[in-house]
Amino acid sequence: AEAHRALGRAYRQKGWIFDARGAFERAIEIRPDLVDEHLDLASIGLELGATQIAEAATDAALRIEPDNARGLVYKGMVFARRNELPAALASIRKGLAVSPEMAEGHLALGNVYRLQGQTEQAAIAYRKAVAIEPGLAEAYVALGALAIDEGRPDEALQSFQAAVAANARHVLARVSLARLFASQGKFDDAITTLEAIPQGRVP
Numbered sequence: 001a002e003a004h005r006a007l008g009r010a011y012r013q014k015g016w017i018f019d020a021r022g023a024f025e026r027a028i029e030i031r032p033d034l035v036d037e038h039l040d041l042a043s044i045g046l047e048l049g050a051t052q053i054a055e056a057a058t059d060a061a062l063r064i065e066p067d068n069a070r071g072l073v074y075k076g077m078v079f080a081r082r083n084e085l086p087a088a089l090a091s092i093r094k095g096l097a098v099s100p101e102m103a104e105g106h107l108a109l110g111n112v113y114r115l116q117g118q119t120e121q122a123a124i125a126y127r128k129a130v131a132i133e134p135g136l137a138e139a140y141v142a143l144g145a146l147a148i149d150e151g152r153p154d155e156a157l158q159s160f161q162a163a164v165a166a167n168a169r170h171v172l173a174r175v176s177l178a179r180l181f182a183s184q185g186k187f188d189d190a191i192t193t194l195e196a197i198p199q200g201r202v203p
Helices: 001-015 017-030 034-050 051-064 069-081 084-100 103-113 119-132 137-149 153-166 171-183 187-195
Strands: none
Touching: 001 017, 001 034, 001 051, 017 034, 034 051, 051 069, 051 153, 051 171, 069 084, 069 103, 084 103, 119 137, 137 153, 137 171, 153 171, 171 187
């Protein structure tokens, strides 16, 4: 199991999530009690939009470790995918109560607030996420999207550029930045931003 765990993490770091998924699944077949690998699999399910995979993996982890902060946050994310927002908030807040400095949890909290139309609360949560983990590109992208929604393109530009600076390989960060450039008629900048997206395997 250890070899498959290490391989899965190496694949994940490279962004090769389908390979990572296979490695984590193999590790779990050998050792069903591996909480982190269940949650790594859940993370991949959430990234792929495969809610059933994410829920099954999260539930497996929480059966082993009911107060696992990451598991509680992922469970909240599953609830949010189903538009069960009160349950989502409750689960994410429970996870953050266990681990207050979990940047991923604050990002998830912000996303639920945004779904509820609580944009100020969402922005606070996103800023908390990047304060904890400055390399969390997803939170900068979320801040930029909020700024776009509220008609603040200059602030959106800063957020999207911060996302690219945090993770130059982050596709959504570059696409979001390119869309903003295009909306402003800066087509050369948009094309240059898109051309910088790394080629190769699908992450």
